[in-house]
Amino acid sequence: MVVSNSVGSVTSMVANLTVLNNSAALAPLWSVGPSAGQPWMNLSAATGVPNQRTLAYNALSNHLYVISRSSNTTSNYVVHVLNATNGSLLHTLKTNGIQCNVGKGGIGLCGIALANDGAIYACNEAPDAAGSAGADPTSLFRVYRWANGDSSTAPTQVFSGDPTGGTAAMRWGDNLFARGSGTNTQLLLDMTYFGATAGTNGFAAILSPANAFMTNFTARWFTTTNFVTTVGRSVEFDPANNAIWQKTPGGALLKTTYDPAVSLGGTRIASAAVLVATNFPASLLGVGLDVLRNLAAGVFSNSTSTADSVNLYDLSDLSAPALLGQYDFPTNPRNANGN
16 A cells, blocks of 8 residues: 655555455344254154254255154155245155165165256265175165155156266265256265275266156266265365365365366266365365355354354355354254264
8 A cells, every 4th residue: 555645655565455245144044953843853862863864955946855864763764845934844755666775874865956947856875885786786876856846746766876887885875966957967976985995085976867858867977085984074066167066074175177078987087176275164064155156154063062053154265264154053052963
């Protein structure tokens, strides 16, 4: 900055000015805790941890989808459909034909995502996605599709097996992300070495329709530098490029590019790590991104004596994410989950 008057001028020392996105904020619409008596929000009596798995939002219908274990004593799962404005339960999705009892300690339904046309996709969590090299069909990783969110719409299985085509026991299905519509739909997921020997890279896969009837999806996969051994992470497409973003609990926000035009043999395609943002607080878990507005929101896990929160960050400077707001969950202290 230069200051001047009639006798001269002087230049100050160089200073940096950071302008935050002060137009961004989160406003809680409603909240429900495990003691509120809602069928879609409850705890397992034996362990005191939630029966809920993941959720997804449908902007076309303003519906929120919550995957939940149907009771404390069964392996069956339910997809609850809520009014996203007030949290009221509208109906549940049909789960006819879904393999809910997954072998090797898997979860019947876990990841869920919405395509741009309102089609709903959900998958199981499979610690051995290849099903013991095909010998144990109950352990296979599976993806299901509902053409819409009507209560009468039945799901169709559109994929099964390990997305890499390998036979080693790898865990897929903790996360699922979708973009596009119709035959241009793409589903994104990544694996973890949870319960297995960790390697030097992680894997991500993109599933795409193989026919116009949307009944069969095929996979192409690539390596990433994200090879975590835990849950509580996130993965999503970059909105403008052939790239993905991954965030691990206590870890960095990673960006990986991939090139579908460069085959490395079989269904593997080329990829490269291009960006790492490391300076998030250690207790921040996975995040949801609005890359175009440089925003990220994610669950911040405090100690068991204080409430967890949803934190909103400005990512204009990826080397120094700025906290814009913090919004506590209703349960305080929280019910700790061993994972």
